[in-house]
Amino acid sequence: xxxxxxxxxxxxxxxxxxxxxxxxxxxxxxxxxxxxxxxxxxxxxxxxxxxxxxxxxxxxxxxxxxxxxxxxxxxxxxxxxxxxxxxxxxxxxxxxxxxxxxxxxxxxxxxxxxxxxxxxxxxxxxxxxxxxxxxxxxxxxxxxxxxxxxxxxxxxxxxxxxxxxxxxxxxxxxxxxxxxxxxxxxxxxxxxxxxxxxxxxxxxxxxxxxxxxxxxxxxxxxxxxxxxxxxxxxxxxxxxxxxxxxxxxxxxxxxxxxxxxxxxxxxxxxxxxxxxxxxxxxxxxxxxxxxxxxxxxxx
Amino acid sequence: xxxxxxxxxxxxxxxxxxxxxxxxxxxxxxxxxxxxxxxxxxxxxxxxxxxxxxxxxxxxxxxxxxxxxxxxxxxxxxxxxxxxxxxxxxxxxxxxxxxxxxxxxxxxxxxxxxxxxxxxxxxxxxxxxxxxxxxxxxxxxxxxxxxxxxxxxxxxxxxxxxxxxxxxxxxxxxxxxxxxxxxxxxxxxxxxxxxxxxxxxxxxxxxxxxxxxxxxxxxxxxxxxxxxxxxxxxxxxxxxxxxxxxxxxxxxxxxx
Numbered sequence: 001x002x003x004x005x006x007x008x009x010x011x012x013x014x015x016x017x018x019x020x021x022x023x024x025x026x027x028x029x030x031x032x033x034x035x036x037x038x039x040x041x042x043x044x045x046x047x048x049x050x051x052x053x054x055x056x057x058x059x060x061x062x063x064x065x066x067x068x069x070x071x072x073x074x075x076x077x078x079x080x081x082x083x084x085x086x087x088x089x090x091x092x093x094x095x096x097x098x099x100x101x102x103x104x105x106x107x108x109x110x111x112x113x114x115x116x117x118x119x120x121x122x123x124x125x126x127x128x129x130x131x132x133x134x135x136x137x138x139x140x141x142x143x144x145x146x147x148x149x150x151x152x153x154x155x156x157x158x159x160x161x162x163x164x165x166x167x168x169x170x171x172x173x174x175x176x177x178x179x180x181x182x183x184x185x186x187x188x189x190x191x192x193x194x195x196x197x198x199x200x201x202x203x204x205x206x207x208x209x210x211x212x213x214x215x216x217x218x219x220x221x222x223x224x225x226x227x228x229x230x231x232x233x234x235x236x237x238x239x240x241x242x243x244x245x246x247x248x249x250x251x252x253x254x255x256x257x258x259x260x261x262x263x264x265x266x267x268x269x270x271x272x273x274x275x276x277x278x279x280x281x282x283x284x285x286x287x288x289x290x291x292x293x294x295x296x297x298x299x
Numbered sequence: 300x301x302x303x304x305x306x307x308x309x310x311x312x313x314x315x316x317x318x319x320x321x322x323x324x325x326x327x328x329x330x331x332x333x334x335x336x337x338x339x340x341x342x343x344x345x346x347x348x349x350x351x352x353x354x355x356x357x358x359x360x361x362x363x364x365x366x367x368x369x370x371x372x373x374x375x376x377x378x379x380x381x382x383x384x385x386x387x388x389x390x391x392x393x394x395x396x397x398x399x400x401x402x403x404x405x406x407x408x409x410x411x412x413x414x415x416x417x418x419x420x421x422x423x424x425x426x427x428x429x430x431x432x433x434x435x436x437x438x439x440x441x442x443x444x445x446x447x448x449x450x451x452x453x454x455x456x457x458x459x460x461x462x463x464x465x466x467x468x469x470x471x472x473x474x475x476x477x478x479x480x481x482x483x484x485x486x487x488x489x490x491x492x493x494x495x496x497x498x499x500x501x502x503x504x505x506x507x508x509x510x511x512x513x514x515x516x517x518x519x520x521x522x523x524x525x526x527x528x529x530x531x532x533x534x535x536x537x538x539x540x541x542x543x544x545x546x547x548x549x550x551x552x553x554x555x
Contacts, residue, residue: 050406052555070552076408086399088309090316102305103409130316146403 001028002061003154003184004049009058011044018044020208022058026154026201031180033195033216034188035293036205042188043083045205046158050080063153076104079147079183081157085139089132093124093142096131100149118145122175137168144175148183155179157187161194173198192289202289204296211296216289223292226260227285230268233278244271254280302409306417310391314425319387326383327429330376331436338368339444366445367519370453373437374460374515380433381464384426385471389484391418392475402555411550415472419543422468430461455525456515462535463512467492469539476546476553509535 004026011019018041026032036042047053049060051072060067062074087096094115101111119125122141134142140160147155157176161169169191176185177198189195195202196216203213212219232238232254242250245268249257258268272279314320342362345352349359392414395401405411434457441447450456467488474487495510505511511531517523 050402052402052406054552054554071411073408075406078406078408080403080406082399082402084399085403087403088313088400090313091309095312099305099309100407102308103302103404104407105301150407 002026003028003030003063004186005059005061006045006049007059007061009045009048009060010056011041011048011053012056018208019048019055019058022205022208022210024203024210024213026184026186028153028184029180030201031176031185031199032187033199033202034186034205035190035192035195035202035289036188037190037297040205041208042205043158046080046156046186046188049156050075050078077153079149079152079155081140081143081147081155081160083158083160083162084136085143085146087131087139087142087146090130092130093119093127093134093145096142097145097149100146104150106150114149118148121145121148121178123171137164137171140164140168140172141175144172144179148179152183155183155185155187157185159188159190161189161191169194192293196289204293206297212292219292220287220289223287223295227287228258228260228265229281229283229285230256230258231280231282232256233280237275237277240275241268241271241277302413303417306413307421310417310421314421320425322387323384323425323429324432326380327433328436330373330380331433332440334372334376334437335369335440335444337372338364338366341368364445366441366447366449369437369441369445370450370519371516373434374456374513374519377430377433377460377464378513380429381467384429384464385467385485385488388422388425389471389488390481391422392472393478393481393484396479396555405555411553412547415476415543415546415550418475419468419472419546422471423465426464426468427461430464450519451521452518452525455528456518459512459518459528459532460515462532463509466509466512466535466539469542473542473546473549476549506530507534509538 002025004024006022006024009019009022010017022041022045024034024045034042034045044053048055049062049067051067051069051074054069063077065074065077067074088099091099097115097118098111101114106114116125119127122145124138124141124145127138131139131142140163144157144160147157155176160176161172164172173194176187179185180200199216201213201215202219204211212222214222230238230241230248232241235252235254238250238254238256241256242248245258245263247258247262248268251257271277341364345359345362352359401414404414438447447453470488470491471484474484474491478484478487492510495508498504498508499510499514506527507530509531511528512535514523518525518528
């Protein structure tokens with residue numbers, strides 16, 4: 001089942017067209033990486049899903065229910081973590097979470113249980129200070145806790161890791177990974193290593209459209225190209241090889257790179273053997289998400 | 300009901316912990332004490348200045364003050380208290396728009412109307428509690444020093460002024476659902492109140508202006524009768540309700 005479906009979404013701010021016919025489908029219980037450069041329209045897309053922005057054209061469905069601008073029923077299914085979450089600074093973390101439970105009509109006992117559970121999950125148990133004094137990382141973790149509080153079917157996180165140090169980032173990714181059991185996670189990011197670490201699905205957003213989308217392995221296999229890296233012991237040998245095979249990309253030192261489609265590996269191996277070139281390494285490279293993304297964006 | 304209680308509790312905690320309740324209490328208590336104190340001290344002050352006044356040709360004879368003087372002070376100070384109230388509470392909505400705290404609350408599926416209702420309710424409660432506390436203190440001292448019976452239509456005049464404050468709160472709520480910053484609220488509510496005051500300059504418009512409710516001195520001196528204020532009360536009540544209804548509609552589609 002699809003937890004979120006976006007059909008042909010258009011949104012313009014003044015004369016800037018941010019979304020140009022965006023289509024997206026987020027399957028249930030996936031961790032969906034929504035990847036795009038800064039200004040690609042990630043936040044705009046997320047805000048339209050939450051009914052915080054009016055769309056010019058297109059439809060959005062959360063849990064098969066249509067999203068409307070302003071007051072929208074679908075927000076009952078959604079948990080939202082903005083890029084810089086802001087809380088009532090005069091409250092403590094447990095008080096804020098209790099408030100989240102109370103406004104959604106949860107029972108007292110359930111609120112108490114859920115508060116303890118989530119504070120432990122995000123590592124804020126025993127934190128009795130007011131939110132006023134929280135660091136960015138602590139706010140981000142409390143942000144996840146509040147977003148998960150009323151067991152949303154869809155958790156939307158806007159660049160949850162962008163502003164954090166490596167330790168903070170890992171903590172947030174671990175929490176998102178743990179959240180998958182009970183919800184569907186859609187998170188936007190421009191940090192591709194984060195996507196590779198935890199995502200099951202991915203979509204690349206570029207110029208207001210989703211260019212590629214699917215499971216991580218699908219996307220990788222569609223764009224798989226066998227690329228090789230060859231390193232010789234001396235630069236002269238590498239230069240000699242690059243002269244014999246002009247299609248090889250030579251870095252000026254000891255390294256050469258080539259695609260299988262451009263150059264036959266066995267032909268290169270033959271020359272290596274004939275000339276008795278001492279090879280440091282010959283490596284078949286897996287496509288990285290970064291190389292895929294660059295390829296998609298530059299096309 | 301649970302949502303209502305939760306939101307009210309949050310607003311209350313905010314008032315207490317951010318010191319707003321403290322500021323408002325201090326202002327209303329201070330004015331409550333000052334009104335009779337100024338009236339009580341006037342003869343003494345004038346006596347102190349008698350010598351210098353005599354030099355300029357003014358001779359101070361026996362001055363008698365009554366509860367009326369204290370009530371005149373009450374109605375003189377109330378505009379200042381209301382301005383302080385608006386300045387302290389003007390950001391009750393916009394602060395949440397600007398910081399983004401409301402987005403988190405609303406994206407949990409909370410009905411936006413509920414936000415308007417609870418914030419309007421807390422403003423109403425704070426104004427009412429402060430106002431009647433101030434009234435109570437002044438009333439008590441006046442009763443001790445003089446006799447409150449000197450002021451005619453006292454209850455009607457204080458209820459009138461209180462209602463004017465409620466009307467200003469309705470303006471605050473309306474402009475809070477339009478404005479993005481508290482300056483918009485100050486301008487809107489201030490502009491509304493000013494327009495009402497300007498109306499009172501023109502005799503034909505005066506009876507329709509909610510600001511007429513602030514002219515309580517004419518009532519306590521017995522120069523006017525409550526019946527003359529009925530139109531102003533009706534206009535204030537109607538426009539106040541319209542303001543709240545308008546903000547309920549506007550908040551639904553407000554961009555956050």
